[in-house]
Amino acid sequence: MAPSRSIAHKLRTALTLGPRRQLLVAEAAASMLAARLALAIFPFRRVSKGFGAFVSPTDPRVATQARGIGEAQARIAKEIGWAVRTSAPWMPFRSVCLQQAMAAQAMLRRRGIPSVMHFGAGKSDAKPIDAHAWLDAAGVKVTGYPVAPHMAELGCFV
Template identity: 40%
Template sequence: MSGPLTRLRNKIRSARGYSWPEKLLVLPSLVLLGLARLAILFLPFRFYVRVLGKVVSQGQPAPGVTEASDRAARSIGRSVRATAALTPWESVCLPQAMAASVLLKLRGVPHCVHFGLAPGEQTPEAAPMKAHAWIVAGDRVVTGGPVLPEYRIVATFAPRSLP
């Protein structure tokens, strides 16, 4: 028994390491990742970026979080990342950031979403720049981590409810 069945069995086994709150976030994470992917494919950036909140100072540190908010951010991050690995569509950093941002807002967890750019390949036609999106809540990188030092923050977003 190899191939897809083995992968499925391994995924089921690895789910044992997740808490019930994290397991309950799988379905909402799946739906939000799917909606994020559709938005990225069919809508201009200016429309779906509103999900991330308002533009704030580049590189603004994330507001501090309580212990309960940190636990919620950890659970949301684990669930979104694990669900993204299972989707049949591409669920890289931006859809993960969009899905996690919605879930963090629903839980009232203060956070910031950072967009960064890094130099690409040596030949500009191959890949002139690499882009990345990640979420930070307090000191925790919720999605998109670990963030490599070559990424320079070019935009930071915060939920509209944050100061």
């Protein structure tokens, strides 16, 4: 498929989403832009203060956040993950896993849905060290999945 045809197809698809999903994609794009700007302007340690407490993956607070949420909240978490993944390729910058996790976390927080932002690292054939961020909300895989098998979780924000 030619690039112009692909773009036209995506735009037609976007128009058929309906206003609610269009707004969700727009919110995801704005949240990713805000994440990108925050990471470009401020040091990570300052930005990360807004993520919550940094704890070990075995910390009891992680399990508390992972408890089941209602069907409505799980559906919203899935929709937010979809919106972030859908808008990420359209951003005017490379939207990496951290920006996607930050955007989804902010969107979930605005809706009162708890989440856990995970951080991991590992060695791969392609890179001497590979880092990754992923987000879940009570068992719903929101962004950054699947996690590569070589990733070891270092900690998470709750």
